[in-house]
Amino acid sequence: MSAHEIETDVVIVGAGPVGLFAVFELGLLDLKCHLLDILDRPGGQCAELYPEKPIYDIPGFPVITGQELTDNLLKQVAPFGPEFHYNRMVVSLEKQEDGRFRLVDDEGQAYVCSVVVVAAGGGSFQPKRPPVPDIADYEGTSVFYAVRRMEDFRDQDVMIVGGGDSALDWVLNLAPLVRSLTLVHRRDNFRAAPVSVGRMKELVAQGKMRFVLGQMKELHGADGQLTSVSVRTAGGEENIPVTRLLPFFGLTMKLGPVADWGLELNDNLIAVDTEKFESSVPGVFAIGDINHYPGKLKLILSGFHEAALMAQAAKKIISPDERLVFQYTTSSTRLQRKLGVKK
Amino acid sequence: MTRITFVEADGTRHEIEAENGSSVMETAIKNGVPGIIGECGGACTCATCHVYVEPEWVEKTGVPSPMEEDMLDFAFEVRPNSRLSCQIIVSDELDGLVVDVPTQQA
Numbered sequence: 001m002s003a004h005e006i007e008t009d010v011v012i013v014g015a016g017p018v019g020l021f022a023v024f025e026l027g028l029l030d031l032k033c034h035l036l037d038i039l040d041r042p043g044g045q046c047a048e049l050y051p052e053k054p055i056y057d058i059p060g061f062p063v064i065t066g067q068e069l070t071d072n073l074l075k076q077v078a079p080f081g082p083e084f085h086y087n088r089m090v091v092s093l094e095k096q097e098d099g100r101f102r103l104v105d106d107e108g109q110a111y112v113c114s115v116v117v118v119a120a121g122g123g124s125f126q127p128k129r130p131p132v133p134d135i136a137d138y139e140g141t142s143v144f145y146a147v148r149r150m151e152d153f154r155d156q157d158v159m160i161v162g163g164g165d166s167a168l169d170w171v172l173n174l175a176p177l178v179r180s181l182t183l184v185h186r187r188d189n190f191r192a193a194p195v196s197v198g199r200m201k202e203l204v205a206q207g208k209m210r211f212v213l214g215q216m217k218e219l220h221g222a223d224g225q226l227t228s229v230s231v232r233t234a235g236g237e238e239n240i241p242v243t244r245l246l247p248f249f250g251l252t253m254k255l256g257p258v259a260d261w262g263l264e265l266n267d268n269l270i271a272v273d274t275e276k277f278e279s280s281v282p283g284v285f286a287i288g289d290i291n292h293y294p295g296k297l298k299l300i301l302s303g304f305h306e307a308a309l310m311a312q313a314a315k316k317i318i319s320p321d322e323r324l325v326f327q328y329t330t331s332s333t334r335l336q337r338k339l340g341v342k343k
Numbered sequence: 344m345t346r347i348t349f350v351e352a353d354g355t356r357h358e359i360e361a362e363n364g365s366s367v368m369e370t371a372i373k374n375g376v377p378g379i380i381g382e383c384g385g386a387c388t389c390a391t392c393h394v395y396v397e398p399e400w401v402e403k404t405g406v407p408s409p410m411e412e413d414m415l416d417f418a419f420e421v422r423p424n425s426r427l428s429c430q431i432i433v434s435d436e437l438d439g440l441v442v443d444v445p446t447q448q449a
């Protein structure tokens with residue numbers, strides 16, 4: 001538990017393109033933002049799913065890649081000094097007695113703010129569960145999708161499945177402390193960095209671990225305690241003793257904790273109005289792919305529009321007495337000062 | 344027009360007139376074939392359009408590109424005839440193609 005809670009005007013859940021642009025619109029209205037994202041970097045789907053792919057429908061950019069758009073947005077919001085918290089999943093959202101909101105992330109850090117903007121997109125990226133029978137029965141006891149504490153793996157019979165960097169990194173990190181180690185992958189080619197693959201092959205040559213070419217078939221054990229895993233290989237089926245299993249099959253998007261925040265949902269999306277993009281809980285807004293309203297299009301440009309209107313409503317909540325004067329960034333000296341382009 | 348048949352895991356067959364130039368995944372989605380999701384819209388970044396190409400068609404559909412092979416690591420129950428259907432483009436050559444839909448997508 002962190003001792004201090006963070007206080008700010010606005011907390012934005014999700015640092016995808018829409019969450020990032022919200023910082024800009026809120027910043028023009030002098031609102032300070034903290035952003036949280038489960039991923040280790042900004043950009044949401046653009047950075048995680050298609051960084052190199054061209055996007056053709058961002059107004060004013062005939063073509064721009066997902067990563068370029070993310071980089072540009074970061075540059076655009078930099079003058080407002082947003083604070084980013086990566087590798088953090090917002091797990092809870094509650095209204096306090098003083099009318100403000102309290103959010104807590106998966107590391108126990110609390111954030112207190114007047115306005116919450118949910119820009120959680122397709123939801124949280126979560127590890128894929130392989131379709132092996134009964135795997136759910138072992139999750140959290142013998143089957144893990146990430147290594148939180150290396151100690152949990154000490155002196156265990158560990159099997160790691162996959163061929164990417166996560167799989168290979170954990171092979172190398174866990175090798176010194178486990179009782180036995182098996183890497184299972186469906187082919188002899190790896191997506192992981194060649195250096196890691198080279199080091200893994202050395203460990204195999206030294207007899208410190210095994211590499212099995214095949215696919216997981218069945219789990220054996222009882223009461224959440226795994227004892228072995230059958231793997232189908234070219235030569236038939238092999239039953240390998242395993243007490244800890246780490247499958248790495250990439251990420252998929254699930255709504256995740258957002259579903260439990262008491263917001264009205266429509267087919268797993270947050271229902272909002274189209275004037276302020278506010279959810280059923282006043283002060284909690286939802287913009288981008290996560291929201292739903294009649295005619296909604298899951299496009300980046302729609303999310304940008306939603307961010308602009310949301311910011312106006314957020315400002316009225318935080319400074320109810322301030323008269324809002326509509327201004328253009330082209331001509332307003334005040335806005336240009338905030339952007340740091342005019343002294 | 345090119346005829347493509349999708350066979351669900353339970354044996355249900357869907358015979359569809361596919362449009363040349365579109366992908367096999369798009370053909371499935373447009374016609375509501377169960378079991379093909381296409382979460383990433385054909386960007387080869389999700390592996391939820393996994394199919395098995397019937398052996399006699401493997402030669403015509405060709406082999407996966409290295410990018411597709413990488414993505415197949417995220418699919419389940421991968422076999423030598425596994426393909427990501429968003430990476431197979433419909434053409435006259437493929438008239439009569441039969442693909443099997445796996446029991447579960449990634």
Ligand SMILES: Cc1cc2nc3c(=O)[nH]c(=O)nc-3n(C[C@H](O)[C@H](O)[C@H](O)COP(=O)(O)OP(=O)(O)OC[C@H]3O[C@@H](n4cnc5c(N)ncnc54)[C@H](O)[C@@H]3O)c2cc1C
Pocket residue numbers: 013014015016017018019020036037038039043044045046049050054055056057088089090091119120121122123124125256257258287288289290298299300301303382383384386388
């Ligand atoms: C292959 C592909 C191509 C596309 N092409 C286009 C295109 O050409 N044009 C276009 O306009 N759109 C396109 N899109 C759609 C576009 O990417 C989305 O509309 C856009 O990313 C939505 O932005 P967002 O910020 O709402 O959500 P996202 O980009 O999904 O970001 C949401 C973020 O919130 C985080 N998050 C979720 N829950 C939590 C939580 N509880 N705690 C902390 N963080 C959380 C997630 O980790 C994620 O990073 C494409 C999408 C894909 C997959």
Ligand code: FES
Pocket residue numbers: 368380381382383384385386387388389390391392414427428429430
């Ligand atoms: S649709 Fe996503 S990989 Fe084919």
